[in-house]
Amino acid sequence: MSEEQWTREREAFLSLPRLAGRLTAELILRSPQGLDPSQDYAIDLRANKIAAIENMGATQNQFDAIDLSDNEIVKLEGFPPLSRLHTLYLMNNRIARVGVDLSQQIPMLKALYLTNNRLKNLADLDPLKSCRRLTHLSLLGNPVSKNPDYRLYAVYSLPALKVLDFRKVKQAEREAAEKKFGGKDGLKAREAAKTFEVGDVGVGGGGDAAGAGESNVTGPTPQQLLALQAAIANAETLEEVARLENALSNGVMPSDFQI
Structure with missing residues (x-):
């Protein structure tokens, strides 16, 4: 299926009436x-x-990627x-x-990509520790991202992480995370960081009006991410590859980029 066919079928599907309900085999x-x-x-x-x-x-284990965005899912x-x-x-x-x-x-x-959801505490990230291959994670627009220790805690907890919130994880961050949270001395720091409480500011939740300012922080859409990845694969010069990879890592679409 070509990209044009994919887009056409998706638009036709999204034009159908939406029923509040379950993720059924028929829907899949x-x-x-x-x-x-x-x-x-x-x-x-x-x-x-x-x-x-x-x-x-x-799904019969057929898919490399699944897009469940813009729904009302409460538990992953x-x-x-x-x-x-x-x-x-x-x-x-x-x-x-x-x-x-x-x-x-x-x-x-x-x-x-969990942009604009309702994860509040650093402890909510702990189940991801066992995802040993996780290299790209977005938690923009989640209350947990307001925790001052959030980024270092995520970097420490997920050693394979390369890009967090569309920003490359730097070596200096890895060293700072290990220094703060590593070893026995870091245990108290980890537990203390988890006690930081963030109020429910209304981010995520399929477009709640509360916390509208926070929900504006969205990062690229799934379509933009896919388009950037495709453009990198088809780039003809190293300079173009570097420019597009930088956009992919930073989550900022180039002004001349069109889908």
Whole structure:
């Protein structure tokens, strides 16, 4: 399926009436699926008012990427073992908890986009520690990102992480994270950091009016991410590759970039 066909089918699907309801096998089977611009086999389950992840066995472990953005999901769990899946888009949901079995359910997970959700505390990130292949993570627009220790804690907890909130993880950050949280001396610092409380500022949750200023921090959309990845693959010069990779890492789309 070409990128043009993918876009056309997705637009036709999104024009259908949306029913508040469940993620059923029928919905999965009739949702747009095919090669996305980055040549991953993907399924688009956006904007279906889904409240819980279920019946994902109907995907038959066929997909590299799944887009569940713009729904009403409150908990990141409920996947069967999906050994092929490596990228999850979950922007603009109500996710306040990550299941402890996520790494067993999605052992190859390397990219997780949770922009604009409701994770509040650093302890909410702990289930991700066992996701050993996780290199790209976005928690922009989550209350936890207001914790002053958030970035260093995430870098310490996720050693494979390369890009956090569309910013490259620098060696200096790794060293600072290890110094603060590493070893026995860092145990107290880790526990103290977890006690920092952030009020529910209304971010995420599919467009709540409260906390509108925070929800403006969105980062690239899934479509922009895919388009950037495809452009990098097709770039003809090293300078263009460097420019596009910088945009991908920083989450800032080039002014001349068109999808």
